[in-house]
Amino acid sequence: MATRIRPSSKRCAVIGGSGFLGRYLVEQLVDRGYSVSVFDIRQGYEIPGVTFHQGDLCDKQALLAALQGVSLVFHCASPAPSCDDRSLFHRVNVDGTQTVLKACQEAGVQKMVLTSSASVVYEGTDIKDGKEDLPYAKKPIDYYTETKIQQERLVLEACDTEKGFLTVAIRPHGIFGPRDPQLVPILVDTARRGKMKFIIGDGKNLVDFTFVENVVHGHILAAERLRPESPLCGKAYHITNDEPVYFWDFMSQVLVGLGYDPPKYRLPYQLVYVLAMVLWLLVLFLRPVLQLRPTFTPMRVALAGTHHFYSCARAKQDMGYQPLVSLKDGIARTVESYAHLRKAA
């Protein structure tokens, strides 16, 4: 039998540590004196002192090798929401998370922090100041959300103070910042194709966008406050910038910062939603012969035209969370970092 290395409290692993959020988390953990192992299907960068383990989280043996001596695991791996592959989402987010839980328990890991998502309660209709006790979405807007719900349930149900395995879930919303591969690139691409001319709805729908360093701060606070007697055990926590902003103001600030025109013409929300639905059905119908990826999916139209902002009161109370970077500074730093995506003069 292989000998098990005794877990050290400052030794942690970040599953999904090569991704956008994962890399920020790794950098912050290193700065705070943790010794970090990254487990990911790809290796995106190198940092002195960080050990990389390349592998699929569905492979328990590969995970076990990376979890030797680790007492704390952050699980922030997931296929990208845009990939739209139901079986991949299920394999990684549900089956894979079950494998991660088994591997953690076998390796003697004591704490696990899951990156969930605030969208686990979102069904495409308004959420204003949503608390964590809202029920999970009965009709999730896409496969990504459907499997994030199942994943969160699995992880929170696995919390067992008797066995000494503690879990907590962080639910961020609309993460943005330098190096983000989704939000700014999608926005700029849409603008370059001349499709950022319209505001969907009245432009007054409030949404949370969260600067990546605040999301990291929430994760590390959760890990450090997660103890057998703490209220965090087996609970979910919203982590946002706590500054809801009009969706279209946020988009306009980023666009203008990068030299593009902001959208100005209004379109009725219901009309655009129905059109996106029709387009989506057409894409599904044509899928066997033609692979199309429309910009305007019903899910994106709903995100762009409804309110979806969440209360961080529980995180403030139980873990003393306060955002470290304001929305204004976060946007400024993000815009500055995307100089290569600026509109050519």
Ligand SMILES: NC(=O)C1=CN([C@@H]2O[C@H](COP(=O)(O)OP(=O)(O)OC[C@H]3O[C@@H](n4cnc5c(N)ncnc54)[C@H](O)[C@@H]3O)[C@@H](O)[C@H]2O)C=CC1
């Ligand atoms: N970006 C956002 O706005 C939000 C993200 N989240 C959650 O935050 C987490 C991190 O998201 P991002 O950093 O934005 O995504 P990302 O795509 O940049 O990072 C995900 C990482 O997971 C890795 N991965 C995927 N499948 C894997 C597998 N089978 N085995 C091992 N590694 C695998 C990828 O290689 C990637 O490095 C995800 O769980 C996501 O659901 C939640 C709310 C909002």
Ligand SMILES: CC(C)=CCC[C@@H](C)[C@H]1CC[C@H]2C3=C(CC[C@]12C)[C@@]1(C)CCC(=O)C[C@@H]1CC3
């Ligand atoms: C708050 C939150 C959950 C943000 C998540 C990020 C993405 C879902 C958005 C980032 C860029 C957004 C965007 C649109 C929808 C939502 C995003 C993809 C549109 C496609 C909505 C319709 C348009 O008019 C163009 C928009 C481009 C940017």
